[in-house]
Amino acid sequence: xxxxxxxxxxxxxxxxxxxxxxxxxxxxxxxxxxxxxxxxxxxxxxxxxxxxxxxxxxxxxxxxxxxxxxxxxxxxxxxxxxxxxxxxxxxxxxxxxxxxxxxxxxxxxxxxxxxxxxxxxxxxxxxxxxxxxxxxxxxxxxxxxxxxxxxxxxxxxxxxxxxxxxxxxxxxxxxxxxxxxxxxxxxxxxxxxxxxxxxxxxxxxxxxxxxxxxxxxxxxxxxxxxxxxxxxxxxxxxxxxxxxxxxxxx
Numbered sequence: 001x002x003x004x005x006x007x008x009x010x011x012x013x014x015x016x017x018x019x020x021x022x023x024x025x026x027x028x029x030x031x032x033x034x035x036x037x038x039x040x041x042x043x044x045x046x047x048x049x050x051x052x053x054x055x056x057x058x059x060x061x062x063x064x065x066x067x068x069x070x071x072x073x074x075x076x077x078x079x080x081x082x083x084x085x086x087x088x089x090x091x092x093x094x095x096x097x098x099x100x101x102x103x104x105x106x107x108x109x110x111x112x113x114x115x116x117x118x119x120x121x122x123x124x125x126x127x128x129x130x131x132x133x134x135x136x137x138x139x140x141x142x143x144x145x146x147x148x149x150x151x152x153x154x155x156x157x158x159x160x161x162x163x164x165x166x167x168x169x170x171x172x173x174x175x176x177x178x179x180x181x182x183x184x185x186x187x188x189x190x191x192x193x194x195x196x197x198x199x200x201x202x203x204x205x206x207x208x209x210x211x212x213x214x215x216x217x218x219x220x221x222x223x224x225x226x227x228x229x230x231x232x233x234x235x236x237x238x239x240x241x242x243x244x245x246x247x248x249x250x
Contacts, residue, residue, distance in 0.1 A: 012045050017212045020058065022239070024198075027062065028220020031070075031174030032160055034213060035059060039153035040114055048106035049098060052153035052188075053198040056153070057206040058213050060185035060198035067178035071173035074179075078133045084180040087146030087155070088141035088248035091184040094150020095191040101151070110152045111134040111247035118237050118244070129165040138162075146184050150191075156182075 019041030023034030042051035074080045094224055099108070141162040149155035159180060163173055192198035198206070 009040050015045055016042060020209050021216040025220035028217035029224040031066065031170065031176045033156060035154055036156045038240060040247060042112060043107055043110060044246055047103040048110055048153060049103065049197050049212060053192055053202045054206050054209055055153060056185060056189050056192055056198060058210040059181060062212055062213055063178045063182035063185065066174055070171055070175035070178060073175040075172050076135055077207040079138050080176050080179050083138040083142035083176065084183040086142035087180050087184045088187055090143040090146025091150040092191060094147040095188055097151045099195045106152065107126045107247050111155050111244040113152060113154060114240050114244040118240050120161060121237060127165050128167055131166055134166040142180065149184060150188060199211030
């Protein structure tokens with residue numbers, strides 16, 4: 001647990017910095033996916049509630065910045081706000097379950113969910129969802145994604161799979177997912193404080209966690225021009241597989 005964390009122990013700081021930095025690279029390259037790497041890695045060091053708390057403020061601030069930067073790329077307000085608005089309610093429900101489920105169960109559930117996401121990506125690389133159907137079902141997908149985000153710290157198995165399947169252009173994808181993450185982060189932070197998960201002590205480390213993300217986002221933007229999306233997919237899926245297996249066996 002983080003309560004027993006010693007400032008003299010540099011190893012957790014290095015691992016946390018690198019995991020958040022890798023999340024920043026992924027976010028810079030694709031516009032999303034930072035929690036997909038950072039939260040499982042942080043959960044390995046501490047536990048799922050602590051990992052979610054540490055990532056909460058970087059999640060809010062980085063997505064608020066991206067949402068504002070790409071605001072003109074929102075081609076469908078119905079998709080963006082239907083998806084994100086429903087996610088708020090799912091987030092509230094998911095955060096409640098975070099407080100009543102055991103940390104061990106949450107770690108195993110997180111590992112299984114990430115493995116399911118990896119399997120889905122490998123088995124359905126070309127799955128396409130028609131735009132008009134995606135807009136119609138956006139609120140349902142948003143609610144489910146928000147719930148998953150609240151209880152495990154990850155919405156990617158639903159949110160990214162849903163939006164990727166619609167084959168949105170990069171700018172529209174970033175505009176949509178940033179609003180979802182930013183909007184759902186607001187009630188999440190409030191509830192984490194209410195349930196005494198995000199303490200003043202963890203808030204300090206959470207704010208520091210923004211630094212590696214901000215530092216490495218430009219690296220991701222640079223690499224996006226050099227590497228193909230397929231290369232990124234392979235790297236991330238490999239990392240996720242290793243982290244998930246580690247979560248299952250600890």
